[in-house]
Amino acid sequence: MSDVTTKSRGDAAEEVVATWLESQGIQIVARNLRLGKYEIDIVAREERLVLVIEVRTRSARSWTSAFSSISPSKRARVRRAGSRLWDRRYRNDSTVDRLRYDAVSVTYEHGIAKIEYIRAAF
Numbered sequence: 108m109s110d111v112t113t114k115s116r117g118d119a120a121e122e123v124v125a126t127w128l129e130s131q132g133i134q135i136v137a138r139n140l141r142l143g144k145y146e147i148d149i150v151a152r153e154e155r156l157v158l159v160i161e162v163r164t165r166s167a168r169s170w171t172s173a174f175s176s177i178s179p180s181k182r183a184r185v186r187r188a189g190s191r192l193w194d195r196r197y198r199n200d201s202t203v204d205r206l207r208y209d210a211v212s213v214t215y216e217h218g219i220a221k222i223e224y225i226r227a228a229f
Contacts, residue, residue, distance in 0.1 A: 120164035120213035121148055123220045133158070142195070145188035155204040157197055159189040161228070164213040173212035174225070182229045 125135050128151055136157075137150040149160040161181075163173035189206055197203045210228035214221045 116164055117162070120211075120220070121162045123213055124160070124162050124211050124222065125149060127222055128160075140188075140192070142188050142191040145184055145191060147185065147188045147192065150192065152203075155202060157192075157203055157206045158209055159185065159192065159206060160209045160211060161185050162211045162213065164215075173214065174210060174223070177210060177229070186229070 121138060125138060128149070129135060132153075134152040135149065136152055138148065140147045140150050147159050148162040149158070151158040151160060161177060163176050165173045165176065185208060189208060193206050197206065207227055208229050210225045212223040214223075
């Protein structure tokens with residue numbers, strides 16, 4: 108699979124997730140947020156909670172699931188990115204109580220996106 112195809116599939120999955128989150132009443136704060144060498148796919152707010160969301164996708168033909176593709180090193184990078192975000196933006200924000208790390212899997216069956224969402228994934 109080419110990098111262009113992988114990137115476009117990832118971008119499409121993030122768009123699907125952002126639209127779904129908004130339909131659930133969750134506010135999107137940022138997408139593809141760069142924090143130095145780290146990146147967060149989606150940052151969102153659910154009342155007093157900041158969500159750091161890792162979006163993964165796999166084709167129906169893939170040998171592994173989208174969730175299983177989140178390696179321990181990837182989890183560590185996402186947690187470091189979230190920690191930087193907390194320190195730089197939310198640590199002293201009185202409208203925020205805490206930060207949570209969620210993961211989302213997007214798979215496509217017959218061209219239709221299927222979303223699986225795990226709260227407090229890591």
